Amino acid sequence: xxxxxxxxxxxxxxxxxxxxxxxxxxxxxxxxxxxxxxxxxxxxxxxxxxxxxxxxxxxxxxxxxxxxxxxxxxxxxxxxxxxxxxxxxxxxxxxxxxxxxxxxxxxxxxxxx
Amino acid sequence: xxxxxxxxxxxxxxxxxxxxxxxxxxxxxxxxxxxxxxxxxxxxxxxxxxxxxxxxxxxxxxxxxxxxxxxxxxxxxxxxxxxxxxxxxxxxxxxxxxxxxxxxxxxxxxxxx
Numbered sequence: 001x002x003x004x005x006x007x008x009x010x011x012x013x014x015x016x017x018x019x020x021x022x023x024x025x026x027x028x029x030x031x032x033x034x035x036x037x038x039x040x041x042x043x044x045x046x047x048x049x050x051x052x053x054x055x056x057x058x059x060x061x062x063x064x065x066x067x068x069x070x071x072x073x074x075x076x077x078x079x080x081x082x083x084x085x086x087x088x089x090x091x092x093x094x095x096x097x098x099x100x101x102x103x104x105x106x107x108x109x110x111x112x113x
Numbered sequence: 114x115x116x117x118x119x120x121x122x123x124x125x126x127x128x129x130x131x132x133x134x135x136x137x138x139x140x141x142x143x144x145x146x147x148x149x150x151x152x153x154x155x156x157x158x159x160x161x162x163x164x165x166x167x168x169x170x171x172x173x174x175x176x177x178x179x180x181x182x183x184x185x186x187x188x189x190x191x192x193x194x195x196x197x198x199x200x201x202x203x204x205x206x207x208x209x210x211x212x213x214x215x216x217x218x219x220x221x222x223x224x225x226x
Binding site: 103 | 147149154155156157158159162203207213214215216217218219
């Protein structure tokens with residue numbers, strides 16, 4: 001069974017632009033979570049989606065948003081990029097809700113210049 | 114508030130030596146506990162998990178971890194480290210009824226030949 005895939009793997013943007021990242025979960029998984037990883041803050045939870053509904057959200061500004069489609073694929077969007085948004089964005093999928101094992105994709109490395 | 118502490122930021126061991134990575138958590142109920150490993154530029158790979166039952170859990174790559182409720186710890190161990198184990202290790206806690214993981218800050222393992 002194919003793992004979690006994320007596209008693109010690398011992205012370079014400039015301040016003020018917006019970006020959309022994509023995540024395809026493991027087949028059959030209905031829950032997708034997003035995390036931001038930076039050297040200073042470590043891994044921080046962004047949000048989680050299940051059945052096209054956002055179920056939980058971390059402490060990030062409204063510039064960070066996401067959605068999930070009926071096939072469980074998910075996208076996250078960051079508008080008005082800031083230098084501090086440079087990070088590795090990780091997507092994870094799980095079969096069920098509530099603490100189920102999450103399987104991570106390789107991440108998208110976003111660099112904001 | 115829920116939290117995960119990995120006291121050791123860096124650990125260096127010689128190849129063939131034993132390894133123990135520490136993880137302490139703070140959570141009111143019985144947590145779900147995980148250890149993940151991340152190689153440079155990669156996503157997170159699940160090593161092992163504890164949900165309930167036997168407090169000593171076996172994982173992949175020869176790793177094991179022991180859940181000690183009285184000490185709020187979930188330390189990762191390996192009897193003999195291989196050079197390929199050099200990576201960053203993350204402890205995480207999840208909880209029933211919530212869908213996000215809280216990660217520790219990670220321990221970077223260096224293996225000397």
